[in-house]
Amino acid sequence: MILFVAVALIALTAGKTACASGDELLLQLNKELLQSTEASGSLPNPSVHIALRLSTHHNLLKESQNLNQLKTKLHDDIQSSINDMKPVVGRLALYVLALKASCQDLSSFTLSVNEMSEPLLTHLKKELETEKRNIASKQRPKTNYYQYSLGILALCVSGVRVSSHISHKLIHAVQHGQIKHDVSLCIDSHAMAGMALQCLKDARTTVNNEAELNKALATIKKKLLESERADGHMGNEFSTGLAVQALLAMGSYVKEHANSVEAMRADARKGTYHNPMAISQILPALQQRSYLDLKSKDCHDEDDSLIWNVLPVQPEVQSNVLVHVHVEVVKATGLISDFLVDVPSGSSLLKALTLLQDQQIGFTFEKEESLWGPFLSRVNGEWARQSDRRYWKISSDGNALKEGMGDYKIDADQKITIKNIDY
Structure with missing residues (x-):
C-alpha cells in the first residue's frame, strides 16, 4: 500500500510538472505575440490579435492598444488598396475576424468605395462576388482559395448569410482537386476551406446540395489526415497549426491529433516558430481552439x-565565419543566371540577397511586405506577382524553403534557386 501511494504521488507530481511546463510554453508564446505588436514600421497583424483574443490569458491593455492600431493603420492600408483597385479579400477577412475577436460592433466600421461609405461586411461580400465571377470565367479565384475561404469564414462567423453560389464554388473546388499549389500551402488552403465550410454547416446556411457539402468536408479531413508526417506535422511545421484547428473545428477530438500537438510543442520549444504569423496559427490549436470559436466569443469577465514587459531588441551577432552561396535565377522564359556571394554564417536569405545586390552588377531584387514578412516580387527586372498568378519559388539545394526570405537562415554552403513559376 505504501509503495502504491508513493507511485501515485510521483505520477501526480509528474502530471502537474508536465501541465505546468505546457502552461509556461503557452504563456511564453503569448508574450512573444505581445512583443511582436511593438514592432515599428510594420502593419499590425490581425492574425496576431485573433490569437491573443482566443487565448486563455490576456493583457487587456496591450490587446486594446493593438486593436486601436488595427482600426487605424490596417484599416487605412485596406482603404488604400481599395483606392488602387487591388483585391483585399484576405486582409479584410482577417480584419473582420480580429474585430469580432474583440466583440466590436462590425456595423459601425465602414470603407469608402466610389466616394460612398460602405460597411466592412458589405464590401467583403462584394469582394467574394468578384472572386466568384473570376472562378466562373477562369476556373480560379482572382486571389486564391485560401483567401476565398477566409472571406467565407469571416462572413459566417459574423452571422452574415453566405450566398449558396459562393459556397458552391468552394465545394466544387474541393471535390475536383482545384485547391492546389505548393504542398504546405495546399494544406493551409484545405484547412481554411474546412473551417469555412464547417461554419456554414453549423450555421445551417443554405447550400446547393447538403450532401455535397458533407462530402467536401470529408474530403478535406481525409487530405489533412493523410498529410501527417512521421514526426506528427501535417504538411510541414508551418501548416500544422491551421490543420489541427480545422480538424478540431470539424469535430475531431484533440487526443486524435496528440502527435501533431506534441510536434508543435516540440518545435515551439526549439524556437522554430519565431515568426509572429506562425505563432498566431499554432497558439489557438495548442489551446484546443479554432477560428470558429470567434462566433461565440464573449468579452466579459476576461482574465x-x-x-x-518590453524586451530589449537583441542586436544581430555578426559571425566571422563566411559561407559560400550560389544563387541561381530562373526567369519565366527559362533563362538562367548564376551569381556567387559570401555571407556571414547565420545570415538571413534577405541579407544574403542584399549583399549580393550591393556587390555584383547584374543582380537586383525588390520585395513587398506581407503578414508573413517580406517576399520577393521582382528579380533582375522580372515581376512575379499574385495579380499575374506567378511567384518566385525559392529552393535550397533543390528543397523548397519552408520559411520566408526574412526568416530563413544560411548557416552552410548551399545553392539557392529563385524560379519564376505560375500557379
Whole structure:
C-alpha cells in the first residue's frame, strides 16, 4: 500500500510538472505575440490579435492598444488598396475576424468605395462576388482559395448569410482537386476551406446540395489526415497549426491529433516558430481552439493576468565565419543566371540577397511586405506577382524553403534557386 501511494504521488507530481511546463510554453508564446505588436514600421497583424483574443490569458491593455492600431493603420492600408483597385479579400477577412475577436460592433466600421461609405461586411461580400465571377470565367479565384475561404469564414462567423453560389464554388473546388499549389500551402488552403465550410454547416446556411457539402468536408479531413508526417506535422511545421484547428473545428477530438500537438510543442520549444504569423496559427490549436470559436466569443469577465514587459531588441551577432552561396535565377522564359556571394554564417536569405545586390552588377531584387514578412516580387527586372498568378519559388539545394526570405537562415554552403513559376 505504501509503495502504491508513493507511485501515485510521483505520477501526480509528474502530471502537474508536465501541465505546468505546457502552461509556461503557452504563456511564453503569448508574450512573444505581445512583443511582436511593438514592432515599428510594420502593419499590425490581425492574425496576431485573433490569437491573443482566443487565448486563455490576456493583457487587456496591450490587446486594446493593438486593436486601436488595427482600426487605424490596417484599416487605412485596406482603404488604400481599395483606392488602387487591388483585391483585399484576405486582409479584410482577417480584419473582420480580429474585430469580432474583440466583440466590436462590425456595423459601425465602414470603407469608402466610389466616394460612398460602405460597411466592412458589405464590401467583403462584394469582394467574394468578384472572386466568384473570376472562378466562373477562369476556373480560379482572382486571389486564391485560401483567401476565398477566409472571406467565407469571416462572413459566417459574423452571422452574415453566405450566398449558396459562393459556397458552391468552394465545394466544387474541393471535390475536383482545384485547391492546389505548393504542398504546405495546399494544406493551409484545405484547412481554411474546412473551417469555412464547417461554419456554414453549423450555421445551417443554405447550400446547393447538403450532401455535397458533407462530402467536401470529408474530403478535406481525409487530405489533412493523410498529410501527417512521421514526426506528427501535417504538411510541414508551418501548416500544422491551421490543420489541427480545422480538424478540431470539424469535430475531431484533440487526443486524435496528440502527435501533431506534441510536434508543435516540440518545435515551439526549439524556437522554430519565431515568426509572429506562425505563432498566431499554432497558439489557438495548442489551446484546443479554432477560428470558429470567434462566433461565440464573449468579452466579459476576461482574465487579465498576463504580465509582460518590453524586451530589449537583441542586436544581430555578426559571425566571422563566411559561407559560400550560389544563387541561381530562373526567369519565366527559362533563362538562367548564376551569381556567387559570401555571407556571414547565420545570415538571413534577405541579407544574403542584399549583399549580393550591393556587390555584383547584374543582380537586383525588390520585395513587398506581407503578414508573413517580406517576399520577393521582382528579380533582375522580372515581376512575379499574385495579380499575374506567378511567384518566385525559392529552393535550397533543390528543397523548397519552408520559411520566408526574412526568416530563413544560411548557416552552410548551399545553392539557392529563385524560379519564376505560375500557379
